[in-house]
Amino acid sequence: MVHEGQISLQSFLLGLGILSYFLVTCGLWSPRLGVAEEWLQDHPWVYCGCFFASVNAVLALAFRGKSWQIAVRGCFLGTACGLGVMVSVLCSSSYHVFGWYMVVLTLFHYSEYITTAIGNPATLSLDSYLLNHSVAYGLAAVASWVEFFIERHFLPEMKTLWYLSTFGILVCLWGEIIRKAAMLTAKTNFNHIVQTERQKDHELVTWGAYSMFRHPSYVGWFWWSIGTQLILVNPICTIAYALASWSFFYERIYFEEITLIKFFGEKYLDYQKKVGTGLPFIRGYQYVRRVRQESD
Known part of the structure; x- marks a missing residue:
């Protein structure tokens, strides 16, 4: 793995160390900690705040420049992941699904x-975390949090439908498997940004995940996004995410298929006939028609 990937992995695991809270408060340290241990059991979020500040101070001393930026993002995600586990264990039952989320x-x-660090390190950048994906993505996330907390306030029992949240986790897992399989199959042919110019080493990938779906990375993200709202038991955002994701990918696939037809010509058209996009109600022939109409 490239050096940047190693820094990211180390920092993520360091952030995940916030789960050390359970070791500190499990009683293994008595009587050494004594009263302090009991106090921490009643104030877990103070421990989390101190831990996060401490590890970020360590990162500031250990890294500089771009390496620090990689590390601080990896640590943030590791810490947030650990916090999710803590929320699902320490908070009231109606908050557990938010921890899973x-x-x-x-x-x-x-x-x-x-x-990306493993499959296509040449394109690896801070943007590969997708933390700054788009304004629309950020607003969608905030909207889902708002819906969760409003519904949790008025209908707390609604957020304890474990079977629905568990199904949402499975949907997310399915989406993640498809998307990551696509990234690792395509390797250097995969890029988070749609390419408008064909690179010298760019080839048409039709095996692995691409033998099942023409756009497996989009298929994976589509189902993953819906699954997140099923986990939260957010009925409004589940529908909104499905519609918004479908609309976004419809236009994205249209634009991408135009470039792929220009890149690979009949070879891509033959592939298009054999393999579907993988997304509901998005086929291939309409793109060919639109491309030919625009060409004329």
């Missing part, structure tokens, strides 16, 4: 970076 969300963003 935090774990799923942070693992998605971190895995985007580390998978």
Whole structure:
């Protein structure tokens, strides 16, 4: 793995060390900690704040420049993932699913970076974390949090539908498997940014995940996004995410298929006939028609 990936992994694990709270308060240290241990059991979030400040101070001393930026993001995601575990264990039952959601969300963003570091390190950058994906993505996330807390306030029992949240986790896992398989299959042919010019080493990938879906990375993200809202038991955002994701990917796939047809010509058209996009109600023939119409 490239050096940047190693820094990110080390920092993520360091942030995940926030789970040391359970070791500190489990009683193994008595009577050494004594009253302090009992106090920490009643104030877990104070421990979390002190831990996060401490590890960031360590990172500031250990790294400089771009390496620090990589490390601080990896540590943040590791810490947030650990916090998700703590929320699901320490908070009241109606908050547990939000903890599960935090774990799923942070693992998605971190895995985007580390998978890029493994499969296509040449394109690795801070943007590979996808933390600054877009304004729309950020607003969608905030909207889902707002819905969760409003519904949790008025209908707390609604957020304890474990079977629905568990199904959401499975949907997210399915989406993640598809997306990461696509990234590792395509390797240097995968890029988070749609390419408008064909690179010398750019080839048409039709095996692995691409033998099942023409756009497996989009398929994975589509189902993952819906799964996150099922975890939170957010009925409004589940529907909104499905519609917004479908609309976004419809236009994204249209634009991408135009470039792929220009890059690979008949070879891509043959592939298009054999393999579907993988997303509901998004086929291939309409793109060919639109491309030919625009060409004329």
